[in-house]
Amino acid sequence: MPSIFPSEEWLLELKDYINQDEKYAHIARNWEGDVMFHIEPTGALIEPLCFYVDLWHGECRGVKMVPTGDLTEAAFDLTASYDNIVKVLKGQLDPMQAMLTRKLQVKGSMPYMMRNVPTVLEFVRCAQDITGQVLGEN
Amino acid sequence: MQPILTVDLTTGATGTLEIPAEWARDYLGGASLAARILYDALTPELDPFAPQAPLLFLNGPLSGTSGPTTGRFVICGKSPATGLWAESNIGGFWGVELRKTGYDGLLLTGAATDPVYLFIDAGQVQLRPAVHLWGQDTYEIQTAINAEIEGATARVLGIGIAGENRLPAALLLSDHGRVAGRTGLGAVLGSKQVKALAVRGAGAIPVADTTRYNPLRSAANRALHQDNLTASLRDLGSAGGADYFDYLGEMPKKNFTAGTLAGVDNLSGASIAETILTGVSACHACVVACGRVVQLPGEKEKRKGPEYETLMGLGANLGITDAVFVTRMGDLCDRLGMDTISVGNTLGLAFDFYARGRLTAADTGGLALEWGNAAAVETLLPQIARRQGFGAQLAEGARAFARRYGDEDAAVQVNGLEAAYHDPRGASGIALSYATSPRGACHNQSDYFIVEIGQAEEDLGLQFFGRQAGAEKSANVAIHQDWRTVFNSLVICVFGNVPPQTVVDLINAACGLEWDIPEMLRAGERGWNLKRAINNRLGLTRANDRLPRALLEPLPDGGSAGYVIPFDAMLRAYYEARGWDWATGKPGRDKLEALGLGWVAEDLWPAT
Ligand code: SF4
Numbered sequence: 001m002p003s004i005f006p007s008e009e010w011l012l013e014l015k016d017y018i019n020q021d022e023k024y025a026h027i028a029r030n031w032e033g034d035v036m037f038h039i040e041p042t043g044a045l046i047e048p049l050c051f052y053v054d055l056w057h058g059e060c061r062g063v064k065m066v067p068t069g070d071l072t073e074a075a076f077d078l079t080a081s082y083d084n085i086v087k088v089l090k091g092q093l094d095p096m097q098a099m100l101t102r103k104l105q106v107k108g109s110m111p112y113m114m115r116n117v118p119t120v121l122e123f124v125r126c127a128q129d130i131t132g133q134v135l136g137e138n
Numbered sequence: 139m140q141p142i143l144t145v146d147l148t149t150g151a152t153g154t155l156e157i158p159a160e161w162a163r164d165y166l167g168g169a170s171l172a173a174r175i176l177y178d179a180l181t182p183e184l185d186p187f188a189p190q191a192p193l194l195f196l197n198g199p200l201s202g203t204s205g206p207t208t209g210r211f212v213i214c215g216k217s218p219a220t221g222l223w224a225e226s227n228i229g230g231f232w233g234v235e236l237r238k239t240g241y242d243g244l245l246l247t248g249a250a251t252d253p254v255y256l257f258i259d260a261g262q263v264q265l266r267p268a269v270h271l272w273g274q275d276t277y278e279i280q281t282a283i284n285a286e287i288e289g290a291t292a293r294v295l296g297i298g299i300a301g302e303n304r305l306p307a308a309l310l311l312s313d314h315g316r317v318a319g320r321t322g323l324g325a326v327l328g329s330k331q332v333k334a335l336a337v338r339g340a341g342a343i344p345v346a347d348t349t350r351y352n353p354l355r356s357a358a359n360r361a362l363h364q365d366n367l368t369a370s371l372r373d374l375g376s377a378g379g380a381d382y383f384d385y386l387g388e389m390p391k392k393n394f395t396a397g398t399l400a401g402v403d404n405l406s407g408a409s410i411a412e413t414i415l416t417g418v419s420a421c422h423a424c425v426v427a428c429g430r431v432v433q434l435p436g437e438k439e440k441r442k443g444p445e446y447e448t449l450m451g452l453g454a455n456l457g458i459t460d461a462v463f464v465t466r467m468g469d470l471c472d473r474l475g476m477d478t479i480s481v482g483n484t485l486g487l488a489f490d491f492y493a494r495g496r497l498t499a500a501d502t503g504g505l506a507l508e509w510g511n512a513a514a515v516e517t518l519l520p521q522i523a524r525r526q527g528f529g530a531q532l533a534e535g536a537r538a539f540a541r542r543y544g545d546e547d548a549a550v551q552v553n554g555l556e557a558a559y560h561d562p563r564g565a566s567g568i569a570l571s572y573a574t575s576p577r578g579a580c581h582n583q584s585d586y587f588i589v590e591i592g593q594a595e596e597d598l599g600l601q602f603f604g605r606q607a608g609a610e611k612s613a614n615v616a617i618h619q620d621w622r623t624v625f626n627s628l629v630i631c632v633f634g635n636v637p638p639q640t641v642v643d644l645i646n647a648a649c650g651l652e653w654d655i656p657e658m659l660r661a662g663e664r665g666w667n668l669k670r671a672i673n674n675r676l677g678l679t680r681a682n683d684r685l686p687r688a689l690l691e692p693l694p695d696g697g698s699a700g701y702v703i704p705f706d707a708m709l710r711a712y713y714e715a716r717g718w719d720w721a722t723g724k725p726g727r728d729k730l731e732a733l734g735l736g737w738v739a740e741d742l743w744p745a746t
Contacts, residue, residue, distance in 0.1 A: 096592030111408035
């Protein structure tokens with residue numbers, strides 16, 4: 001049974017899934033950059049939440065939940081409300097639509113990001129594939 | 139709104155035109171209001187180069203208010219490229235300066251007997267001799283005019299040699315390379331023997347309710363500054379999306395015949411940012427600053443860097459992937475006063491004919507027009523602007539060139555305007571943008587590709603369809619056209635990723651209105667249908683709503699290989715969404731009346 005989002009188990013499952021996904025490995029083969037996800041509390045999430053994903057040359061090298069006060073920095077910071085992240089994970093909101101309609105904020109190297117939009121979309125596809133139940137759902 | 143300054147270039151007489159309050163309300167300003175003002179004058183018989191042809195420069199209610207991307211104005215008239223409605227908007231500072239003189243617009247009629255330039259100096263209007271400026275480039279005239287007027291710097295909008303020679307691709311340029319490139323209005327100014335328009339003002343920009351407007355403006359600018367699309371445009375320019383467009387098969391190559399091109403990533407905004415970029419430039423008060431400032435290897439001077447359309451038109455469309463070369467050629471086109479979209483497209487057709495053996499070096503003055511032959515491009519651009527040598531054959535644009543070789547449908551154009559560099563096979567909605575735009579194959583009346591990659595604003599009622607979906611997205615395209623018609627009325631920039639409700643709040647505060655988003659979309663729809671009606675009067679029918687052959691064939695490779703646009707089904711669904719008459723191509727009487735255009739209905743549908 002898939003892990004609930006957001007949780008440490010969901011993150012570990014994401015890591016394993018990415019590392020066996022051939023399409024991701026191919027499209028993201030040149031990607032070098034870790035990502036910090038900042039999730040703002042809306043809906044069922046009542047505290048801000050942060051998690052970290054280290055992506056490198058088509059692999060996921062590591063994941064972790066990031067507690068408040070942790071000083072880990074990443075090449076990219078993605079910020080969105082919990083409700084919008086859930087919509088993306090459930091395929092109800094396209095990730096590019098989220099970025100272009102101000103529902104998901106990106107910080108980091110724009111040249112790098114814009115050269116690698118297909119990698120970003122493949123990452124989201126993997127995250128969607130493993131997402132079942134989310135916080136706030138029965 | 140402030141009055142419009144009128145100048146009869148034949149007699150030198152000046153006057154003012156007061157705009158009825160209900161016109162300013164119903165059409166907002168800019169292009170839609172221009173369509174209302176020019177409706178009666180744009181007749182089928184009117185030669186765009188006849189002295190009586192009007193040329194209207196018009197601001198919108200937000201122009202110069204320092205709101206988000208509001209430093210723009212529009213130029214309208216009858217197009218020598220299409221014979222239809224002409225509209226081209228432009229940033230920089232000229233329009234704002236005009237508003238500061240106490241006029242929201244300038245209406246030129248007549249023609250001077252010898253070259254002149256117009257100097258509007260805080261309400262004083264002078265026609266000054268410009269024989270000595272004729273033949274100068276679009277930057278030289280800015281320097282020369284400012285050297286001969288006393289006092290503070292004037293903003294100068296002018297034409298190059300292409301405008302003097304009445305090319306249908308002739309543009310107007312001001313400031314640091316801001317251009318009104320499309321529909322050939324530089325040629326109309328040239329036909330009036332006007333080299334430039336210099337403006338200097340010192341007045342305030344009128345806003346109905348500053349107490350309401352100013353805080354909204356500040357908040358909107360702060361939010362826009364933080365926006366993702368803004369970050370991409372500021373860091374990478376308008377070519378920021380080039381890599382993704384290439385991946386999708388949305389970026390044209392080799393006259394729209396190829397889906398891949400080795401080395402094309404050299405032309406992306408990311409590549410330019412990492413190689414030749416040294417700074418950015420902006421139109422009046424714009425927080426986006428999409429303009430590029432570059433320094434080329436071996437040069438001390440900095441210069442304008444290329445935007446997406448130039449990179450594709452003079453690059454990928456010709457099989458060229460050298461961004462430094464394209465930068466130099468873009469600058470050359472600006473100086474000669476030629477639109478890089480139209481010229482690149484016309485050159486692409488010539489290269490295509492050469493590749494197919496339909497042209498030989500014997501036809502081209504000895505030039506081998508092989509894909510990637512940069513030297514040939516550099517030779518031909520001045521020839522085109524001067525109508526010399528083989529360039530004279532290309533000077534009338536792609537449609538005329540294709541006709542010369544007996545194959546009009548080979549030209550990638552609609553109604554005489556060459557297509558911009560967004561391939562509908564990669565994202566199909568732009569097929570309708572090209573086919574139904576009031577000014578030909580234009581990407582700015584609805585830059586629908588941005589909706590296809592994600593800017594589907596739910597507040598406007600836009601849905602997010604697959605990029606190669608068909609008729610199901612036709613109504614969506616119509617909504618987006620209506621929204622962009624609002625932008626072109628205000629006049630604001632399509633690059634400003636401002637939430638729709640914020641745009642509406644800004645208009646309400648600037649104009650003293652209390653409209654909501656549907657009401658504003660209705661104003662856009664009114665403007666769209668008015669321009670359509672003008673074109674119907676000029677002879678446009680459904681047969682004009684078409685795509686050229688190249689875009690209806692599948693590409694052999696790349697991200698959209700094999701896809702064929704279901705164009706007929708899309709167009710039929712579009713007509714249904716629009717309430718247009720399938721037999722004639724005109725807006726239906728009921729639709730016109732519902733939009734408050736009953737007076738147009740009387741004209742298009744006279745009682746029999
Ligand atoms: S985004 Fe660019 S073109 Fe648009 S107004 Fe700003 S600087 Fe001008």
